[in-house]
Amino acid sequence: MTETTAVLRPHAEEAFAGELAALAAADDRPRPVNWALSPWAVVTYLMGGTLPDGTRIVPKYVGQRRLVEVAVATLATDRGLLLLGVPGTAKSWVSEHLAAAVSGDSTLLVQGTAGTAEEAIRYGWNYAQLLAHGPSEAALVRSPVMTAMAEGRIARIEELTRIPSDVQDALITVLSEKTLPVPELATEVQATRGFNVIATANNRDRGVNELSSALRRRFNTVVLPLPATVAEEVEIVSRRVADLGASLDLPPVDSAADEIRRVVTVFRELREGATADGRTALKSPSGTLSTAEAISVVTNGLALAAHFGDGLLSPGDVAAGLLGAVVKDPVSDRVAWTEYLEAVVRERDGWGEFYRACREVTA
Structure with a gap:
């Protein structure tokens, strides 16, 4: 990323100008007329890689x-x-x-x-x-x-x-x-x-x-499919939250790994209608529960942690945003969410604090 400016969200060609310039300098492959980069370099820009001079190109798309x-x-x-x-x-x-x-x-x-x-x-x-x-x-x-x-x-x-x-x-x-x-x-x-x-x-x-x-x-x-695995989706959410957090002066995402994984797991299980191990069938809410919404929930949680907490993302910081993302229909979605909390989250090892935070905002 380029240095911080007054612009809340720079265009891609501004935010990653350094990477694009490095790719152009290292790109010795044929370029279609009026293309800034060769097709190979464009794919490298999207998928990430390391150039011969050591410049690291961060992935823009995980898939x-x-x-x-x-x-x-x-x-x-x-x-x-x-x-x-x-x-x-x-x-x-x-x-x-x-x-x-x-x-x-x-x-x-x-x-x-x-x-x-x-x-x-x-x-x-x-x-x-x-x-x-x-x-x-x-x-x-x-x-x-x-x-x-x-x-x-x-x-x-x-x-x-x-x-x-x-x-x-x-x-x-x-x-x-x-x-x-x-x-x-x-x-x-x-x-x-x-x-x-x-x-x-x-x-x-x-x-x-x-x-x-x-x-x-x-x-x-x-x-473009949904992320294939939990790890893939966690990586996407972590990268995007880190980018957004840097532009908003929010705490580093490093300490948020556990909560990001929980949010992603909840979203994936509810939209797929089953727990990750396939043992428990679940009611799926009416919303999409997309990766973009997971990014929003975590970013909002970081803002709460920064301005009203100790700067470390906790279950209480993501609970309210999670409820808002899941419960679009106040009747059927609330039933699905409550059943999920009681049948899955409550019984999951290490999720006790997360369960209590979600129950508190759901009540």
């Missing part, structure tokens, strides 16, 4: 290397990349870091919502200029996608399936013809080499605004 290789290879072709997965599988995180490593710029972003208009993907107008002088280049307001096309960079579209279907389809010509017509000016913007689109979509949003078959064909889909 299957092959998935990242497929994603990077896709960006070197003429197809867009769709990162698909349940909430909390690091889709946005991976998207940002891919754009930072490929283009050196992760800020060409369209945030998908039910209110996203076609102008966010195509272009809009400065209406003062439009009324005063009519359609002109000066009146044109370029979307992030149009800018990326013109400059040969990566455009990011978050939560693509949240965008209305008719607006989504504005991407079809962009992805297939690599051109964006501007009929008002009798011109068009043609994509330069290096341009591509990374979109993210949530598995839980199926049925909201499904992608048309025509648009889906323009994307290569990479499904």
Whole structure:
């Protein structure tokens, strides 16, 4: 990470500028046109490694290397990349870091919502200029996608399936013809080499605004899974909490290892509907209990420990956040949570203080 600044969350290309520069200096492999790094270096940036000069590249994604290789290879072709997965599988995180490593710029972003208009993907107008002088280049307001096309960079579209279907389809010509017509000016913007689109979509949003078959064909889909093991998920939570804690001046995460493992274990068992040993079936709450939510629970606990405790993360610091993450439905989720506490947590060796803290906030 770079030195602390007033910015709460620097963009990836700023936060990891040193790593990106070291990779660029050591990178002697072929680079696609307008790429800041070779595909090999982009994967190394995401997955971590040690360069010949001793520079350590920290992992940005903990998971299957092959998935990242497929994603990077896709960006070197003429197809867009769709990162698909349940909430909390690091889709946005991976998207940002891919754009930072490929283009050196992760800020060409369209945030998908039910209110996203076609102008966010195509272009809009400065209406003062439009009324005063009519359609002109000066009146044109370029979307992030149009800018990326013109400059040969990566455009990011978050939560693509949240965008209305008719607006989504504005991407079809962009992805297939690599051109964006501007009929008002009798011109068009043609994509330069290096341009591509990374979109993210949530598995839980199926049925909201499904992608048309025509648009889906323009994307290569990479499904990002939930962490495969407890150790993998603990590593992800620990790394992200450490990064967030550093920017918020929270206590070091080193002393939080036990509580992080407990939070991750609770989340995994409840979302899988069984204890880790498979001996006890459990009711699963209605929420997603994602890795991102585990990160939030631990970060909030560290804030409590820093400002209202002794600086060491304790069961009491994570209990309230854990309750809020698990109990979304005040009736059915509370029943599932209470049964889990009594049948599993209460009987688990070394979890006595954790059980008492959770019971106190649940009562």
